[in-house]
Amino acid sequence: MNKTSNIVAHHRPNLLxxxxxxxxxxxxxxxxEWPSGRDVGVQYSLQLRFIxxxxxxxxxxxxxxxxxxGAPFGNLDGAARLEAVQNLEASEPKLFGWRxxxxxxxxxxxxxxxxxxxxxxxxxxxxxxLNGYDxxxxxxxxQTPTHGRGHWIPTEAVARxxxxxxxxxxxxxxxxxxxx
Amino acid sequence: xxxxxxxxxxxxxxxGATGALSAMVLAQAGLxxxxxxxxxxxxxxxxxxxxxxxxxQRQTNWNPDVNRRLHADGYPVHSDSSQVLMWNGVGGSxxxxxxIWPRYRPSDFRKGDEHGLQPNWPISxxxxxxxxxxxxxxxxxxxxxxxxxxxxxxxxxxxxxxxxLAAQRLAKAFDKLGWHWWPVEAGVISRDxxxxxxxNGCGMCNGCPRGSMSLFSQSVWPKALAAGAELKTHARVxxxxxxxxxxxxxxxxxxxxxxxxxxxxxxxVIVAANGVGTPRLLLASDNLANSSGHVGRNLLHHxxxxxxxxxxxxxxxxxxxxxxxxxxxxxxxxxxxxxxNGFNFNCLTxxxxxxxxxxxxxxxxxxxxxxxxxxxxxxxxxxSIGFFAIGDDLPSPDNRVFLNDEATDEDGVPVxxxxxxxxxxxxxxxxxxxxxxxxxxxxxxxxDVALQDYRDESGVYRTPAWHMIGTCRMGDDPEDSVVNGWHxxxxxxxxxxxxxxxxxxxxxxxxxxxISALALRASEYIRDNFAELSYTTKxxxx
Ligand SMILES: Cc1cc2nc3c(=O)[nH]c(=O)nc-3n(C[C@H](O)[C@H](O)[C@H](O)COP(=O)(O)OP(=O)(O)OC[C@H]3O[C@@H](n4cnc5c(N)ncnc54)[C@H](O)[C@@H]3O)c2cc1C
Numbered sequence: 001m002n003k004t005s006n007i008v009a010h011h012r013p014n015l016l017x018x019x020x021x022x023x024x025x026x027x028x029x030x031x032x033e034w035p036s037g038r039d040v041g042v043q044y045s046l047q048l049r050f051i052x053x054x055x056x057x058x059x060x061x062x063x064x065x066x067x068x069x070g071a072p073f074g075n076l077d078g079a080a081r082l083e084a085v086q087n088l089e090a091s092e093p094k095l096f097g098w099r100x101x102x103x104x105x106x107x108x109x110x111x112x113x114x115x116x117x118x119x120x121x122x123x124x125x126x127x128x129x130l131n132g133y134d135x136x137x138x139x140x141x142x143q144t145p146t147h148g149r150g151h152w153i154p155t156e157a158v159a160r161x162x163x164x165x166x167x168x169x170x171x172x173x174x175x176x177x178x179x180x
Numbered sequence: 181x182x183x184x185x186x187x188x189x190x191x192x193x194x195x196g197a198t199g200a201l202s203a204m205v206l207a208q209a210g211l212x213x214x215x216x217x218x219x220x221x222x223x224x225x226x227x228x229x230x231x232x233x234x235x236x237q238r239q240t241n242w243n244p245d246v247n248r249r250l251h252a253d254g255y256p257v258h259s260d261s262s263q264v265l266m267w268n269g270v271g272g273s274x275x276x277x278x279x280i281w282p283r284y285r286p287s288d289f290r291k292g293d294e295h296g297l298q299p300n301w302p303i304s305x306x307x308x309x310x311x312x313x314x315x316x317x318x319x320x321x322x323x324x325x326x327x328x329x330x331x332x333x334x335x336x337x338x339x340x341x342x343x344x345l346a347a348q349r350l351a352k353a354f355d356k357l358g359w360h361w362w363p364v365e366a367g368v369i370s371r372d373x374x375x376x377x378x379x380n381g382c383g384m385c386n387g388c389p390r391g392s393m394s395l396f397s398q399s400v401w402p403k404a405l406a407a408g409a410e411l412k413t414h415a416r417v418x419x420x421x422x423x424x425x426x427x428x429x430x431x432x433x434x435x436x437x438x439x440x441x442x443x444x445x446x447x448x449v450i451v452a453a454n455g456v457g458t459p460r461l462l463l464a465s466d467n468l469a470n471s472s473g474h475v476g477r478n479l480l481h482h483x484x485x486x487x488x489x490x491x492x493x494x495x496x497x498x499x500x501x502x503x504x505x506x507x508x509x510x511x512x513x514x515x516x517x518x519x520x521n522g523f524n525f526n527c528l529t530x531x532x533x534x535x536x537x538x539x540x541x542x543x544x545x546x547x548x549x550x551x552x553x554x555x556x557x558x559x560x561x562x563x564s565i566g567f568f569a570i571g572d573d574l575p576s577p578d579n580r581v582f583l584n585d586e587a588t589d590e591d592g593v594p595v596x597x598x599x600x601x602x603x604x605x606x607x608x609x610x611x612x613x614x615x616x617x618x619x620x621x622x623x624x625x626x627x628d629v630a631l632q633d634y635r636d637e638s639g640v641y642r643t644p645a646w647h648m649i650g651t652c653r654m655g656d657d658p659e660d661s662v663v664n665g666w667h668x669x670x671x672x673x674x675x676x677x678x679x680x681x682x683x684x685x686x687x688x689x690x691x692x693x694x695i696s697a698l699a700l701r702a703s704e705y706i707r708d709n710f711a712e713l714s715y716t717t718k719x720x721x722x
Contacts, residue, residue, distance in 0.1 A: 026549070026550060027549040027550065027553070028549070028553055029550065029551065029553070031554060033554070034554045045233075049236070052240075053240070082550065085549075085550075100539075100546075100549055101538075101539035101540070101546075102236075104535050104538040104539045104547065105233070105235055105236040105239070105535040105536075105539060106233075106236070106535075107535065107538075108235070108533065108534040108535035108538065109232055109233050109235065109236065109535060113534075117534060117561065120558065121494070122494065122496065122498075122561060122562035123496060123498075123499060124498060124534070125382075126232060127229075127230055127231070127232060127234065128382040128383055128384060128498075128499075128532055129229035129230055129234075129380075129382040129384050129388075129389070129390065130230055130382075131380065132379075132380020132381045132382045133380070133381045133382065133383070133499040133500065134381075135342035135344060135381045135499060135500055136342060137339075137342055137370070138324075138339060138340040138341060138342055138343050138363070138370070139343075140324075140339070143340075143343045143363070144324065144326070145351070145361065145362060145363070147355060147360070147361075148328060149328065149329075149358070149359070149360040149509075150327060150328040150329025150330075150360035150362070150508055150509075151328065151329060151512070152285050152286065152287070152329055152330055152331060152508075152511075152512070153285075153286060153287045153512055154286055154331075155286040155287075155289070155290060155304050155305055155306060158286070158287050158290040158293050158294050159293075159294070160293065160294065160295070161294060161295050161513055161515050161520065162515065163295050163296075163297065163515070163520060165515075166515065166518065166519065166520070166605075168297070168519075168520075168603075168604050168605050169604075170604070171604055172604060173604055173607040173608050173611065176607040176608075176610060176611050176633075177485075177607075177610065177611070177614070177633030177634075177635045177639075178614065178631050178633045178635070179635075180611065
């Protein structure tokens with residue numbers, strides 16, 4: 001951390017939480033239907049989770065990183081805020097990703113947000129395990145498959161296949177998975 | 181060192197799925213049984229399921245990855261590839277599992293005959309089949325019999341779980357493709373059973389504190405304890421000891437409460453510490469039972485790739501049991517595909533939490549931050565379905581767990597390392613699987629599909645290894661296997677390995693029904709031959 005941010009941090013004990021509030025306000029902005037991340041207090045969870053995961057000693061560095069992009073944003077206009085957060089993402093993508101994901105987790109665990117989701121017709125409980133969901137039981141009459149497809153090979157019918165054409169001894173498939 | 185004079189009938193190391201079953205069978209037979217477990221009981225309140233931040237905790241405190249959770253009951257596993265998923269405590273990894281409950285098929289036991297790139301098992305499907313039925317009744321299972329892609333089976337103790345909108349959508353997609361599908365079998369009860377309540381469809385199937393899912397701490401351990409088995413928790417076994425006659429005499433363990441080292445002696449020793457813990461213990465016990473050189477080798481995880489699809493109509497797959505249906509269309513070898521062995525589709529429902537979906541569930545597809553965030557969630561949460569393809573990987577001696585020369589844990593036992601890399605056949609199979617997943621997405625009318633091949637930026641395959649098997653495989657040749665068909669060590673005749681490490685092949689499905697059926701069978705063998713096993717100095721082929 002540089003000297004300036006140290007001094008600032010010293011004089012504004014809430015600096016980190018203010019900066020985080022601005023950050024989560026950009027990550028999860030509000031609109032007429034959804035509250036913003038800031039409105040539901042994601043910044044507070046984020047601060048605590050940061051301590052749990054990265055340790056108390058990491059807070060000054062976090063504060064410094066946010067101060068370095070101009071947070072708290074004060075009078076910055078929308079475009080400048082967006083650019084500031086984009087810069088943060090570009091400068092430290094991994095850490096940024098952690099903060100973004102942690103913000104998402106905190107946001108969607110909030111009662112107000114769960115209420116919005118239910119209001120949209122998607123059933124969601126804050127703690128589903130307690131009471132579960134009412135689901136119609138399996139209906140044997142209509143839901144038992146009737147396609148008749150599928151086969152299996154009995155033990156005594158397992159027959160030798162010729163693997164010689166496969167050339168499995170050679171490493172041929174170097175391009176595999178999603179990048180082919 | 182605290183050493184007791186008494187010699188117990190049976191010492192079991194590890195209290196997971198298999199240790200629980202052994203303790204139950206042998207205590208019910210009137211034998212004096214002690215089980216040593218390095219972890220503790222997981223109390224209902226310790227599960228995260230009723231916490232408000234449960235979905236965050238599934239990434240942290242309830243993360244099944246032993247290296248991410250860093251709980252004192254666990255132990256570090258240095259892995260240069262796989263994510264090491266397991267749980268350490270009473271009930272073992274079943275505390276955090278999903279309880280998808282399919283069986284192996286007859287050809288899984290005959291791969292030596294089929295192509296010779298894997299060994300035959302020393303036992304056949306027919307020998308294990310009755311034990312599948314009995315395990316299902318002990319633990320409580322739901323499902324539907326009559327699947328034409330499987331040998332006939334008895335009715336499941338409880339009927340199939342609800343067949344939700346996601347399942348119906350997928351079933352239609354498989355019909356369109358002309359592929360097999362069948363409702364999933366689950367170690368979860370659809371009606372009250374054995375004193376436990378029916379599944380309430382909460383969707384949070386990483387363990388289940390209410391008891392609807394069969395955690396072995398809730399379904400089997402109560403029966404073992406009622407029969408008189410002694411379960412010592414926080415008892416980490418450091419090494420197994422042998423006598424001059426080559427028999428196991430017992431074990432040295434650390435009492436993690438008092439810090440003292442203790443010795444327990446026994447007539448028969450059963451190792452049930454899973455596919456990593458068992459080889460670790462044997463290797464740390466002066467390379468015990470390893471005349472074949474196979475202890476720790478031939479690690480199998482299954483070939484595994486995943487997909488997530490999104491559809492326009494709501495499927496509300498955040499509700500209900502985590503899995504919906506299987507497709508066994510590709511379960512048998514068809515050489516025209518360019519590889520041997522087959523695979524299974526395990527169709528999931530979806531994540532129960534919008535936070536998990538936004539932060540990247542199954543395929544790491546994340547919600548954008550900023551302006552587009554809410555539209556993304558609105559169109560995707562309640563509209564997503566996930567599925568895996570899971571196949572039979574070929575064994576390689578280089579895929580293994582082994583002792584680390586440089587690092588020891590807090591008890592001075594060498595840390596275990598893991599290396600796993602898919603071979604040529606596995607890579608071809610995974611390419612084929614990914615292509616078939618796109619076919620499913622198309623047939624389901626998905627507006628988006630994302631795939632997961634579990635390769636990192638450098639191309640390393642980092643599979644979530646919830647299946648860790650093969651590392652002490654069974655066989656009928658002492659030079660090519662660690663135990664015989666009764667799970668008896670070739671080298672130490674009164675030592676049995678009953679956990680998942682004995683599986684000679686992985687099949688195309690989740691392994692715990694097979695692991696459990698085998699453990700039940702082995703335990704009954706020990707029970708029925710206990711007198712002879714108390715003195716024998718020779719293992720004979722099964
Ligand atoms: C996240 C997750 C999801 C899964 N989902 C499924 C599924 O849907 N279907 C399925 O079939 N399977 C599933 N599995 C796999 C399943 O949990 C295992 O196959 C099963 O638990 C294996 O039983 P086991 O007895 O071999 O080992 P475990 O259940 O792992 O038990 C081993 C026990 O031994 C103890 N131990 C180890 N070393 C020592 C020592 N030195 N001293 C004392 N104690 C020791 C451990 O602490 C542990 O409690 C899943 C696993 C995970 C982690």
